[in-house]
Amino acid sequence: RKTGKRAHLVVNKTDGQDPDIAASDFYGLGFESTYLIAASHNRGIRSMLEELLPSEEEREAQDRADRYPGIRIGIVGRPNVGKSTLVNRMLGEDRVIVYDMPGTTRDSVYIPFERMDNQYTLIDTAGVRRRKNVSEVVEKFSIIKTLQAIDDAHVVILVIDAREGLVDQDLHLIGFVLDAGRSLVIAVNKWDGMDPDDRAKVKEQVQRRLDFLDYADKHYISALHGSGVGVMYDSVHACYESAMAKWPTNRLTAILQDATAQHQPPLVQGRRIKLRYAHQGGSNPPVIVVHGNQTDALPGAYKRYLENTFRKVLKVNGSPIRFEFRSSENPFANKVSRLTPRQKVKQDNDLKKGRPVRKKARMKSKKR
DSSP, X not given: OOSOOOOOEEEOOOTTSOHHHHHHHHHTTOOSXXXXXXXXXXXXXXXXXXXXXXXXXXXXXXXXXXXXXXXEEEEEESTTSSHHHHHHHHHTSOOSOOOSSTTOOOSOEEEEEEETTEEEEEEEOOOOOOGGGOOOHHHHHHHHHHHHHHXXXXXXXXXXXXXXXXXXXXXXXXXXXXXXXXXXXXXXXXXXXXXXXXXXXXXXXXXXXXXGGTTSOEEEOBTTTTBTTTTHHXXXXXXXXXXXXXXXXXXXXXXXXXXXXXXXXXXXXXXXXXXXXXEEEETTTTEEEEEEESGGXXXXXXXXXXXXXXXXXXXXXXXXXEEEEEXXXXXXXXXXXXXXXXXXXXXXXXXXXXXXXXXXXXXXXHHO
């Protein structure tokens, strides 16, 4: 602590003990992260290394961060919805070509800039049409570059044409963004000049069809005139902070314990699913790894309950949260139980007198 170096606490020899009881004395030391392992049984080593050592994806992300500094903002949407106009408006100058014919932008353009002492990189992408309408090889290449830009971005702004409303292709693009695990901001463009009735219809449609994206901010803007564009920077910063947040293990474990105490996991074949502790497994998107028993049988409804609970407590805005559930290995799974001489004599007497022998005893006898 005097040297200021990053330090992690590793508690060994936790096999055969309750993890919470074993680690209770060590959380008081105040380390940022605490790992419970059993080195002799290779338990907990993998999760510890995954969290401490950078993966190949994290190394690639660091390389991208060196090339394109600051918050990377990807602008995606269908053709001719105003993506390039929005890029020029956010930059404050005409940097990319704007034309009223769809397909003007063919390749993804990375534009670093600075605003109010904050660094950004805007990524202007080509419009993505429905697959059946894509025939040219160049357009297929443009779509591939757009999908790569989504992976490169920290925050994705999906631009929707308010005059045409929310269409199925917009939902497909939202699916691409969520599958990539990127934070999302919805920008409904061309809001100027619409009468109040049409605006009310568009808002109702967006609210109804995007009900599953209640955590994503929605902005109604005019990229041509600049109304509502500056406010989106607040949402971008909130999304970036949520996507890149780091949470200590003890806090995530405390949230998990509170959630399970308020609403216990269900029973599976007469046994209660136990969720013991949680730790963070990655960022952008945030990955929370939950350890326990019988986690494979955890129903989807309970997983959504955990996601909503963690999102509410951690105040995650705009970014999806991914969960990984891992079941602990049974240390006695491969051990053969043998009857003691006294148990063997009792079993032989029961057989001679015609008494029923317990199933467990028969299994032990067979193994012997």
